[in-house]
Amino acid sequence: MSNLKEEIRNNLNKLQDEINFIFAQGRDTVLSEVTVGQVYGGMRGLTALACNTSYVDPYSGLHIGEYTTEDFSSRLPEEIFFLLCTGKFPESDFIGKFREDLNQRTSVPEYTWNLLRTLPKDTHPMTMLSLGILSMEKESVFKKEYQKGIQKSQYWEYTLEDALNVIAKLPELAAGIYRIRFGDGNLIPHNPDLDWAGNLANMLGLPNSGKDFSELIRLYLVLHCDHEGGNVSAFTSRVVNSALSDLYYAISAGLNGLAGPLHGLANQECLKFILKIDDRYGDSLTEEEVRKYVFETLDSGKVIPGYGHAVLRVTDPRFTAFMKFGDTYCAENNCFKITKKLFAVVPGILKTYKGGKVANPWPNVDAVSGSLLYNFGLDQFDYYTVLFGVSRILGFCAQNILALGLGQPIIRPKSVTNKWIIDKLRER
Numbered sequence: 001m002s003n004l005k006e007e008i009r010n011n012l013n014k015l016q017d018e019i020n021f022i023f024a025q026g027r028d029t030v031l032s033e034v035t036v037g038q039v040y041g042g043m044r045g046l047t048a049l050a051c052n053t054s055y056v057d058p059y060s061g062l063h064i065g066e067y068t069t070e071d072f073s074s075r076l077p078e079e080i081f082f083l084l085c086t087g088k089f090p091e092s093d094f095i096g097k098f099r100e101d102l103n104q105r106t107s108v109p110e111y112t113w114n115l116l117r118t119l120p121k122d123t124h125p126m127t128m129l130s131l132g133i134l135s136m137e138k139e140s141v142f143k144k145e146y147q148k149g150i151q152k153s154q155y156w157e158y159t160l161e162d163a164l165n166v167i168a169k170l171p172e173l174a175a176g177i178y179r180i181r182f183g184d185g186n187l188i189p190h191n192p193d194l195d196w197a198g199n200l201a202n203m204l205g206l207p208n209s210g211k212d213f214s215e216l217i218r219l220y221l222v223l224h225c226d227h228e229g230g231n232v233s234a235f236t237s238r239v240v241n242s243a244l245s246d247l248y249y250a251i252s253a254g255l256n257g258l259a260g261p262l263h264g265l266a267n268q269e270c271l272k273f274i275l276k277i278d279d280r281y282g283d284s285l286t287e288e289e290v291r292k293y294v295f296e297t298l299d300s301g302k303v304i305p306g307y308g309h310a311v312l313r314v315t316d317p318r319f320t321a322f323m324k325f326g327d328t329y330c331a332e333n334n335c336f337k338i339t340k341k342l343f344a345v346v347p348g349i350l351k352t353y354k355g356g357k358v359a360n361p362w363p364n365v366d367a368v369s370g371s372l373l374y375n376f377g378l379d380q381f382d383y384y385t386v387l388f389g390v391s392r393i394l395g396f397c398a399q400n401i402l403a404l405g406l407g408q409p410i411i412r413p414k415s416v417t418n419k420w421i422i423d424k425l426r427e428r
């Protein structure tokens with residue numbers, strides 16, 4: 001067994017010391033005030049959560065521990081999971097031991113495959129992923145131990161067991177969903193000698209899959225792993241787990257949030273957008289035609305997928321990492337070329353469109369990821385959010401393990417009625 005558990009315990013001790021210090025210094029200190037606008041505006045800008053896995057700086061993007069996206073983007077997802085849970089990178093012997101551990105846990109139960117195979121053919125792959133994980137809920141080690149009666153201080157340990165059991169099965173489950181939904185339904189067996197991302201790339205069984213495709217899947221699974229605590233999917237997963245619903249419920253719930261077009265589904269919307277441009281203008285697309293298409297989209301009341309962000313105020317460094325990959329591996333691909341042309345044009349338009357109402361005119365990670373997958377023959381864009389989900393589950397797991405380890409209570413903010421707010425305004 002790797003030293004993951006021991007290092008999580010060390011991290012929890014460190015985080016608990018910090019919390020003790022924070023409480024001693026000023027438990028009643030006001031961090032953020034809430035305006036009426038925020039109450040009706042998706043709580044944007046309200047600082048009301050602590051999350052110690054990752055942090056999104058509006059100007060430098062995603063940080064995990066002390067590391068920037070550039071620092072960690074060349075690592076394996078297994079190392080990223082360790083980093084999310086412990087705040088540091090593992091020693092060099094971790095990968096081998098962790099792989100051995102995961103290899104003992106890979107097998108997806110037959111009843112899950114049976115369930116997935118009986119779903120209607122047009123079921124969205126995200127529904128299949130969410131249901132696939134939920135179907136295994138009866139395997140939850142946390143639930144079984146909780147029913148026996150465990151200490152609160154042990155909740156995280158059994159949640160870690162659930163996390164490892166789910167993470168180990170994800171390549172097989174996600175690839176199986178692809179093959180049932182889009183292929184001949186025959187599953188490719190897990191290869192114990194491949195790493196986590198390599199296995200997923202291999203089990204998809206694409207004709208084009210080779211070293212470069214595995215590298216893309218590795219990068220994809222690293223870049224989507226976590227985005228602090230307030231985004232729809234992570235927050236949903238945490239809220240559900242805070243009721244001590246086990247990790248299977250919490251992951252499935254988080255995935256349901258990720259499935260929305262303003263969140264994880266944006267990458268498939270992006271590629272559709274790019275393919276429509278390609279269809280209409282083809283190879284000879286000019287900058288003026290891109291501008292025309294973007295304005296047409298905006299004027300019809302639609303958003304430009306892949307642009308904007310609730311927190312970021314610069315080009316997403318994850319977008320930059322993918323663009324670097326694209327320049328190296330797919331520079332001649334038409335979708336990638338259109339992605340570049342959009343990048344040259346869209347921010348300038350969004351900066352001033354309708355008085356500059358778009359808070360962040362720059363691209364997010366979804367603006368490019370689909371083009372790269374498409375280049376390798378992964379042309380079923382309904383599937384893209386599944387890959388996002390597989391990666392983001394690392395973050396859901398780490399966030400919930402740490403929150404339980406720190407004894408965080410059930411989440412329950414207060415809501416009020418319009419009348420309550422009107423009365424409050426009258427008091428001014």
Ligand code: HAX
Nearest residue numbers: 262263264266303304305306307308309310357358359360
């Ligand atoms: N195109 C056109 N209009 C946009 C826009 C875009 N890309 N981004 C924001 N706007 C509009 C909003 O719709 C909003 O208009 P209204 O006031 O008329 O409602 C206005 O600009 C202000 O919104 P904002 O404060 O800039 O953005 P939000 O924090 O409300 O929303 C979103 C952030 C990411 C949802 C938003 O920018 C958007 O819809 N982008 C396109 C979809 C997308 O790329 N989603 C993926 C985001 C990354 C992610 O979470 N992936 O999982």
